[in-house]
Amino acid sequence: MCLGIPGRVVEMQEDRGLPMGVIDFNGIRREACLAYVAKEVNVGDYVIVHVGFAISKVDEAEAKRTFEVLREMSQLDELAWIGEAIP
Numbered sequence: 001m002c003l004g005i006p007g008r009v010v011e012m013q014e015d016r017g018l019p020m021g022v023i024d025f026n027g028i029r030r031e032a033c034l035a036y037v038a039k040e041v042n043v044g045d046y047v048i049v050h051v052g053f054a055i056s057k058v059d060e061a062e063a064k065r066t067f068e069v070l071r072e073m074s075q076l077d078e079l080a081w082i083g084e085a086i087p
Contacts, residue, residue, distance in 0.1 A: 003070065004048035004055060006063035009034075009041055023049055026067060 007023035012034065019038035022029050033053045034041060041047055046063035047054035
C-alpha cells in the first residue's frame with residue numbers, strides 16, 4: 001500500500017528551477033518536491049508527501065491526526081527505517 005505521509009515544511013528553496021523543500025516527519029527530515037503546492041505553502045505549513053512529492057497542503061490538526069492513525073496502524077515503520085539508513 002502506498003501512503004502519503006504528513007510532514008511540516010522547514011525549508012524551501014529552488015533546485016534547477018524546481019521548488020523543493022525539507023520536510024520534517026516527526027523528527028525525520030527529507031527533501032521533497034513542492035511543485036504541486038508551491039503557490040499555497042510556506043515554511044511551517046503541513047503537507048502530505050507521497051514518493052518524494054508534496055501533493056497537498058493540510059492543516060496542523062489534520063496532519064497530527066493522520067500521523068497518529070498511521071502510527072497506530074504500524075505504517076510508519078518504513079519511515080523509521082529510512083531515517084536510520086539514510087543520513
